[in-house]
Amino acid sequence: MLHSSDLLKKNGLSITESRKQILELFLLSDGALSHSDIEKKTSAAFDRVTVYRTLQTFVEKGIIHQIPTTDNSILYGLCKDSCEAGHHHDEHVHFLCNSCNKTICLDDVTVPHVKLPNGFKPLQSAMVVKGFCDDCKVS
Amino acid sequence: MLHSSDLLKKNGLSITESRKQILELFLLSDGALSHSDIEKKTSAAFDRVTVYRTLQTFVEKGIIHQIPTTDNSILYGLCKDSCEAGHHHDEHVHFLCNSCNKTICLDDVTVPHVKLPNGFKPLQSAMVVKGFCDDCKVS
DNA sequence: GTAACTGCAAAATATTTGCATCCTT
DNA sequence: AAGGATGCAAATATTTTGCAGTTAC
Numbered sequence: 001m002l003h004s005s006d007l008l009k010k011n012g013l014s015i016t017e018s019r020k021q022i023l024e025l026f027l028l029s030d031g032a033l034s035h036s037d038i039e040k041k042t043s044a045a046f047d048r049v050t051v052y053r054t055l056q057t058f059v060e061k062g063i064i065h066q067i068p069t070t071d072n073s074i075l076y077g078l079c080k081d082s083c084e085a086g087h088h089h090d091e092h093v094h095f096l097c098n099s100c101n102k103t104i105c106l107d108d109v110t111v112p113h114v115k116l117p118n119g120f121k122p123l124q125s126a127m128v129v130k131g132f133c134d135d136c137k138v139s
Numbered sequence: 140m141l142h143s144s145d146l147l148k149k150n151g152l153s154i155t156e157s158r159k160q161i162l163e164l165f166l167l168s169d170g171a172l173s174h175s176d177i178e179k180k181t182s183a184a185f186d187r188v189t190v191y192r193t194l195q196t197f198v199e200k201g202i203i204h205q206i207p208t209t210d211n212s213i214l215y216g217l218c219k220d221s222c223e224a225g226h227h228h229d230e231h232v233h234f235l236c237n238s239c240n241k242t243i244c245l246d247d248v249t250v251p252h253v254k255l256p257n258g259f260k261p262l263q264s265a266m267v268v269k270g271f272c273d274d275c276k277v278s
Numbered sequence: 279g280t281a282a283c284t285g286c287a288a289a290a291t292a293t294t295t296g297c298a299t300c301c302t303t
Numbered sequence: 304a305a306g307g308a309t310g311c312a313a314a315t316a317t318t319t320t321g322c323a324g325t326t327a328c
Contacts, residue, residue: 014302016308035292047310052293054308068207068267072292072317093253098262106259112251114232114266119273120245123237127253127266128207134258153327155283174317186285191318193283211292211317 002027011061018046022054023063031102032067032077032094067094067103068126077105094128099136103128141166150200157185161193162202170241171206171216171233206233206242207265216244233267238275242267 004023008015025033025041033041038051046054055076058064067075077094093109096102111125132138143162147154164172164180172180177190185193194215197203206214216233232248235241250264271277 014307016302018309048292049294049311050309057308066209068209068265070205070207070213070265072211072213074209074211093255095255095259106256109253109255111266112253114248114251114268116232116234116248116268117245117273119276120234120268121271121276122268123270125266125268126207126209127250127264129253129255129259129261129264131262132260134256137258137260153282155327157284187317188286188319189284 007063011063013057013061018050018054019057021045022051023058026064026076026078029078031104032075034073034075036073067105068128075103077103080107091125094126095133096128096130097133097136098130099132102133104133146202150202152196152200157189157193158196160184161190162197165203165215165217168217170243171214173212173214175212206244207267214242216242219246230264233265234272235267235269236272236275237269238271241272243272 004020004027005015007023007027008019013019021042022038025038035051035055038055039048042051055064059066059076062079064076065079067077069075091111093106093111095104095106097104111127113122114125116122143159143166144154146162146166147158152158160181161177164177174190174194177194178187181190194203198205198215201218203215204218206216208214230250232245232250234243234245236243250266252261253264255261
Protein backbone atom coordinates (compact mmCIF):
# COMPACT_ATOMS: atom_id res chain seq x y z
CA MET A 1 0.00 0.00 0.00
CA LEU A 2 1.28 3.39 -1.03
CA HIS A 3 1.81 5.65 1.92
CA SER A 4 0.88 9.29 1.87
CA SER A 5 4.40 10.52 2.62
CA ASP A 6 5.84 8.64 -0.32
CA LEU A 7 3.24 10.05 -2.62
CA LEU A 8 3.95 13.58 -1.41
CA LYS A 9 7.67 13.12 -1.80
CA LYS A 10 7.25 11.68 -5.26
CA ASN A 11 5.43 14.83 -6.26
CA GLY A 12 7.99 17.18 -4.83
CA LEU A 13 5.75 18.43 -2.05
CA SER A 14 6.97 19.07 1.45
CA ILE A 15 5.50 16.74 4.02
CA THR A 16 3.20 18.49 6.41
CA GLU A 17 0.56 17.32 8.85
CA SER A 18 -2.36 18.61 6.82
CA ARG A 19 -1.16 17.18 3.54
CA LYS A 20 -0.43 13.81 5.08
CA GLN A 21 -3.80 13.53 6.80
CA ILE A 22 -5.85 14.77 3.88
CA LEU A 23 -4.06 12.52 1.45
CA GLU A 24 -4.49 9.62 3.85
CA LEU A 25 -8.25 10.22 3.74
CA PHE A 26 -8.22 9.76 0.00
CA LEU A 27 -6.08 6.64 0.21
CA LEU A 28 -8.45 5.08 2.72
CA SER A 29 -11.70 6.26 1.19
CA ASP A 30 -13.57 4.09 -1.25
CA GLY A 31 -15.30 7.07 -2.80
CA ALA A 32 -14.68 10.61 -3.88
CA LEU A 33 -14.56 13.39 -1.31
CA SER A 34 -15.77 16.96 -1.27
CA HIS A 35 -14.28 19.87 0.58
CA SER A 36 -16.84 19.53 3.33
CA ASP A 37 -16.35 15.77 3.60
CA ILE A 38 -12.74 16.49 4.36
CA GLU A 39 -13.54 19.10 6.96
CA LYS A 40 -15.83 16.63 8.72
CA LYS A 41 -13.47 13.68 8.54
CA THR A 42 -10.60 15.69 9.94
CA SER A 43 -12.87 17.18 12.63
CA ALA A 44 -11.89 20.61 11.39
CA ALA A 45 -8.37 20.05 12.64
CA PHE A 46 -7.11 22.30 9.87
CA ASP A 47 -8.15 25.71 8.82
CA ARG A 48 -10.72 25.78 6.05
CA VAL A 49 -8.30 27.79 3.96
CA THR A 50 -5.62 25.15 4.33
CA VAL A 51 -8.00 22.55 3.00
CA TYR A 52 -8.78 24.69 -0.03
CA ARG A 53 -5.11 25.22 -0.73
CA THR A 54 -4.18 21.60 -0.14
CA LEU A 55 -6.82 20.34 -2.55
CA GLN A 56 -5.74 22.85 -5.14
CA THR A 57 -2.13 21.76 -4.80
CA PHE A 58 -3.06 18.11 -5.12
CA VAL A 59 -5.03 18.78 -8.28
CA GLU A 60 -2.14 20.73 -9.80
CA LYS A 61 0.26 17.91 -9.03
CA GLY A 62 -2.07 15.32 -10.46
CA ILE A 63 -2.57 13.50 -7.17
CA ILE A 64 -6.33 13.97 -7.23
CA HIS A 65 -8.75 14.96 -9.96
CA GLN A 66 -12.03 16.82 -10.02
CA ILE A 67 -15.26 15.02 -10.76
CA PRO A 68 -18.12 16.87 -12.43
CA THR A 69 -21.33 17.26 -10.43
CA THR A 70 -24.69 18.86 -11.03
CA ASP A 71 -24.97 20.47 -7.64
CA ASN A 72 -22.61 23.31 -7.13
CA SER A 73 -19.85 21.46 -5.44
CA ILE A 74 -16.62 19.85 -6.51
CA LEU A 75 -15.80 16.26 -5.80
CA TYR A 76 -12.23 15.04 -5.75
CA GLY A 77 -11.01 11.54 -6.45
CA LEU A 78 -7.61 9.98 -6.11
CA CYS A 79 -5.74 9.64 -9.38
CA LYS A 80 -4.18 6.47 -10.53
CA ASP A 81 -0.41 6.19 -10.64
CA SER A 82 -0.39 7.12 -14.26
CA CYS A 83 -1.50 10.67 -13.59
CA GLU A 84 1.14 13.34 -13.79
CA ALA A 85 1.24 17.02 -13.01
CA GLY A 86 -0.88 18.95 -15.46
CA HIS A 87 -1.71 15.82 -17.37
CA HIS A 88 -4.59 13.90 -15.89
CA HIS A 89 -5.53 10.49 -17.09
CA ASP A 90 -8.96 10.67 -15.55
CA GLU A 91 -10.87 9.32 -18.47
CA HIS A 92 -12.55 6.69 -16.38
CA VAL A 93 -16.20 6.48 -15.49
CA HIS A 94 -17.46 7.87 -12.20
CA PHE A 95 -20.34 6.19 -10.51
CA LEU A 96 -22.69 8.02 -8.18
CA CYS A 97 -24.88 5.82 -6.00
CA ASN A 98 -28.39 7.08 -5.47
CA SER A 99 -28.68 5.18 -2.22
CA CYS A 100 -25.48 5.58 -0.21
CA ASN A 101 -24.60 8.71 -2.15
CA LYS A 102 -21.00 7.75 -2.61
CA THR A 103 -19.13 8.60 -5.76
CA ILE A 104 -16.78 5.88 -6.87
CA CYS A 105 -14.04 6.03 -9.48
CA LEU A 106 -14.36 3.03 -11.74
CA ASP A 107 -10.73 3.13 -12.73
CA ASP A 108 -11.04 0.19 -15.06
CA VAL A 109 -14.00 1.46 -17.03
CA THR A 110 -12.79 3.90 -19.65
CA VAL A 111 -15.04 6.50 -21.18
CA PRO A 112 -16.08 5.29 -24.63
CA HIS A 113 -15.48 7.46 -27.65
CA VAL A 114 -18.51 9.05 -29.22
CA LYS A 115 -18.97 10.24 -32.73
CA LEU A 116 -19.30 14.01 -32.64
CA PRO A 117 -20.86 16.23 -35.30
CA ASN A 118 -18.54 17.45 -38.03
CA GLY A 119 -15.98 19.97 -36.93
CA PHE A 120 -15.87 19.10 -33.25
CA LYS A 121 -12.45 18.09 -31.97
CA PRO A 122 -12.60 16.14 -28.71
CA LEU A 123 -9.68 16.31 -26.31
CA GLN A 124 -10.97 14.76 -23.12
CA SER A 125 -14.18 13.24 -21.88
CA ALA A 126 -15.79 12.75 -18.52
CA MET A 127 -18.67 10.49 -17.68
CA VAL A 128 -20.81 10.13 -14.59
CA VAL A 129 -23.23 7.25 -14.22
CA LYS A 130 -25.90 7.32 -11.54
CA GLY A 131 -27.63 4.26 -10.16
CA PHE A 132 -27.11 1.75 -7.40
CA CYS A 133 -23.69 0.50 -6.45
CA ASP A 134 -22.70 -3.03 -5.63
CA ASP A 135 -23.39 -2.56 -1.91
CA CYS A 136 -26.78 -0.92 -2.32
CA LYS A 137 -28.23 -2.83 -5.22
CA VAL A 138 -31.58 -4.50 -4.69
CA SER A 139 -30.93 -8.06 -5.65
CA MET B 140 -39.91 28.75 -33.54
CA LEU B 141 -41.35 27.98 -30.14
CA HIS B 142 -42.12 31.11 -28.21
CA SER B 143 -41.37 31.42 -24.52
CA SER B 144 -44.99 32.16 -23.55
CA ASP B 145 -46.21 29.00 -25.24
CA LEU B 146 -43.62 26.94 -23.46
CA LEU B 147 -44.55 28.43 -20.12
CA LYS B 148 -48.23 27.85 -20.73
CA LYS B 149 -47.59 24.30 -21.81
CA ASN B 150 -45.94 23.66 -18.49
CA GLY B 151 -48.66 25.22 -16.41
CA LEU B 152 -46.59 28.19 -15.32
CA SER B 153 -47.98 31.67 -15.08
CA ILE B 154 -46.46 34.05 -17.56
CA THR B 155 -44.36 36.71 -15.93
CA GLU B 156 -41.76 39.11 -17.20
CA SER B 157 -38.84 37.35 -15.58
CA ARG B 158 -39.84 33.90 -16.74
CA LYS B 159 -40.44 35.10 -20.26
CA GLN B 160 -37.12 36.91 -20.54
CA ILE B 161 -35.03 34.20 -18.91
CA LEU B 162 -36.61 31.49 -21.02
CA GLU B 163 -36.11 33.63 -24.10
CA LEU B 164 -32.40 33.74 -23.31
CA PHE B 165 -32.27 29.97 -23.41
CA LEU B 166 -34.23 29.80 -26.63
CA LEU B 167 -31.87 32.24 -28.31
CA SER B 168 -28.63 30.98 -26.83
CA ASP B 169 -26.58 28.40 -28.65
CA GLY B 170 -24.97 27.21 -25.46
CA ALA B 171 -25.73 26.45 -21.85
CA LEU B 172 -26.09 29.27 -19.36
CA SER B 173 -25.09 29.71 -15.76
CA HIS B 174 -26.81 31.76 -13.11
CA SER B 175 -24.31 34.55 -13.57
CA ASP B 176 -24.61 34.44 -17.37
CA ILE B 177 -28.28 35.14 -16.90
CA GLU B 178 -27.72 38.01 -14.51
CA LYS B 179 -25.35 39.59 -17.02
CA LYS B 180 -27.55 39.06 -20.05
CA THR B 181 -30.58 40.52 -18.34
CA SER B 182 -28.49 43.44 -17.01
CA ALA B 183 -29.62 42.48 -13.53
CA ALA B 184 -33.14 43.53 -14.39
CA PHE B 185 -34.41 40.92 -11.96
CA ASP B 186 -33.52 40.23 -8.42
CA ARG B 187 -30.86 37.61 -7.96
CA VAL B 188 -33.31 35.60 -5.88
CA THR B 189 -35.86 35.62 -8.66
CA VAL B 190 -33.28 34.15 -11.01
CA TYR B 191 -32.51 31.36 -8.56
CA ARG B 192 -36.17 30.56 -8.14
CA THR B 193 -36.93 30.76 -11.83
CA LEU B 194 -34.14 28.37 -12.73
CA GLN B 195 -35.28 25.97 -10.04
CA THR B 196 -38.83 26.07 -11.33
CA PHE B 197 -37.69 25.44 -14.89
CA VAL B 198 -35.65 22.44 -13.80
CA GLU B 199 -38.60 21.01 -11.87
CA LYS B 200 -40.86 21.40 -14.87
CA GLY B 201 -38.32 19.83 -17.18
CA ILE B 202 -37.85 22.95 -19.29
CA ILE B 203 -34.11 23.09 -18.62
CA HIS B 204 -31.65 20.56 -17.24
CA GLN B 205 -28.48 20.82 -15.22
CA ILE B 206 -25.13 20.05 -16.78
CA PRO B 207 -22.32 18.70 -14.62
CA THR B 208 -19.22 20.86 -14.29
CA THR B 209 -15.91 20.57 -12.50
CA ASP B 210 -15.84 24.09 -11.22
CA ASN B 211 -18.35 24.76 -8.55
CA SER B 212 -21.08 26.15 -10.66
CA ILE B 213 -24.17 24.81 -12.31
CA LEU B 214 -24.85 25.12 -16.00
CA TYR B 215 -28.34 24.92 -17.41
CA GLY B 216 -29.34 23.83 -20.87
CA LEU B 217 -32.66 23.87 -22.64
CA CYS B 218 -34.39 20.52 -22.74
CA LYS B 219 -35.72 19.00 -25.87
CA ASP B 220 -39.47 18.69 -26.31
CA SER B 221 -39.41 15.16 -25.05
CA CYS B 222 -38.51 16.22 -21.53
CA GLU B 223 -41.27 16.15 -19.00
CA ALA B 224 -41.59 17.27 -15.41
CA GLY B 225 -39.48 15.09 -13.18
CA HIS B 226 -38.42 12.93 -16.07
CA HIS B 227 -35.49 14.34 -17.95
CA HIS B 228 -34.32 12.89 -21.19
CA ASP B 229 -30.99 14.59 -20.95
CA GLU B 230 -28.87 11.62 -21.85
CA HIS B 231 -27.15 13.50 -24.59
CA VAL B 232 -23.52 14.51 -24.71
CA HIS B 233 -22.47 17.99 -23.60
CA PHE B 234 -19.56 19.65 -25.31
CA LEU B 235 -17.40 22.24 -23.60
CA CYS B 236 -15.18 24.28 -25.90
CA ASN B 237 -11.74 25.09 -24.52
CA SER B 238 -11.50 28.14 -26.72
CA CYS B 239 -14.79 30.03 -26.68
CA ASN B 240 -15.76 28.37 -23.41
CA LYS B 241 -19.29 27.67 -24.51
CA THR B 242 -21.07 24.53 -23.44
CA ILE B 243 -23.23 23.07 -26.12
CA CYS B 244 -25.89 20.38 -25.85
CA LEU B 245 -25.33 17.84 -28.61
CA ASP B 246 -28.92 16.73 -28.58
CA ASP B 247 -28.37 14.12 -31.24
CA VAL B 248 -25.42 12.42 -29.63
CA THR B 249 -26.64 10.03 -26.99
CA VAL B 250 -24.47 8.84 -24.16
CA PRO B 251 -23.23 5.34 -24.97
CA HIS B 252 -23.78 2.50 -22.54
CA VAL B 253 -20.76 1.23 -20.71
CA LYS B 254 -20.22 -2.13 -19.15
CA LEU B 255 -20.03 -1.66 -15.41
CA PRO B 256 -18.46 -4.02 -12.90
CA ASN B 257 -20.72 -6.73 -11.50
CA GLY B 258 -23.44 -5.53 -9.20
CA PHE B 259 -23.65 -1.96 -10.42
CA LYS B 260 -27.07 -0.92 -11.67
CA PRO B 261 -26.98 2.12 -13.93
CA LEU B 262 -30.01 4.39 -14.10
CA GLN B 263 -28.80 7.48 -15.91
CA SER B 264 -25.58 8.70 -17.41
CA ALA B 265 -24.08 12.07 -18.18
CA MET B 266 -21.16 12.84 -20.39
CA VAL B 267 -19.12 15.96 -20.97
CA VAL B 268 -16.58 16.17 -23.75
CA LYS B 269 -14.03 18.96 -23.82
CA GLY B 270 -12.21 20.11 -26.91
CA PHE B 271 -12.70 22.60 -29.70
CA CYS B 272 -16.08 23.29 -31.17
CA ASP B 273 -16.93 23.73 -34.82
CA ASP B 274 -16.39 27.50 -34.69
CA CYS B 275 -13.07 27.39 -32.87
CA LYS B 276 -11.43 24.38 -34.39
CA VAL B 277 -8.03 24.92 -35.96
CA SER B 278 -8.45 23.63 -39.45
C1' DG C 279 -60.32 38.01 -5.28
C1' DT C 280 -56.86 34.71 -4.57
C1' DA C 281 -52.96 32.21 -5.21
C1' DA C 282 -48.71 32.64 -6.90
C1' DC C 283 -44.66 35.45 -7.96
C1' DT C 284 -41.37 39.10 -7.01
C1' DG C 285 -38.23 42.13 -4.54
C1' DC C 286 -36.05 43.45 -0.45
C1' DA C 287 -33.63 42.48 3.74
C1' DA C 288 -30.99 39.57 6.13
C1' DA C 289 -29.02 35.28 7.38
C1' DA C 290 -26.25 31.45 6.28
C1' DT C 291 -22.70 29.50 3.61
C1' DA C 292 -18.75 29.30 0.62
C1' DT C 293 -14.49 31.10 -1.38
C1' DT C 294 -10.51 34.23 -1.86
C1' DT C 295 -6.79 37.24 -0.35
C1' DG C 296 -3.16 39.39 2.54
C1' DC C 297 -0.13 38.97 6.02
C1' DA C 298 2.41 37.49 10.09
C1' DT C 299 4.07 33.29 12.09
C1' DC C 300 5.65 28.68 12.03
C1' DC C 301 7.57 24.51 9.99
C1' DT C 302 10.15 21.68 6.61
C1' DT C 303 14.21 20.96 4.44
C1' DA D 304 18.71 30.11 7.34
C1' DA D 305 15.30 30.41 3.63
C1' DG D 306 11.37 29.29 1.31
C1' DG D 307 7.24 27.52 1.64
C1' DA D 308 2.99 26.26 4.33
C1' DT D 309 -0.29 27.42 7.78
C1' DG D 310 -3.68 30.06 10.50
C1' DC D 311 -6.12 34.09 11.33
C1' DA D 312 -8.71 38.06 9.95
C1' DA D 313 -11.31 40.05 6.75
C1' DA D 314 -13.08 40.90 2.23
C1' DT D 315 -15.87 38.98 -1.34
C1' DA D 316 -19.15 35.96 -3.43
C1' DT D 317 -22.91 32.73 -3.43
C1' DT D 318 -27.16 30.68 -1.89
C1' DT D 319 -31.22 30.39 1.13
C1' DT D 320 -35.10 32.07 3.80
C1' DG D 321 -38.94 35.02 5.48
C1' DC D 322 -42.04 38.34 4.59
C1' DA D 323 -44.66 42.14 2.62
C1' DG D 324 -46.22 44.03 -1.56
C1' DT D 325 -47.55 43.13 -6.39
C1' DT D 326 -49.20 40.66 -10.38
C1' DA D 327 -51.39 36.99 -13.29
C1' DC D 328 -55.43 34.65 -13.99
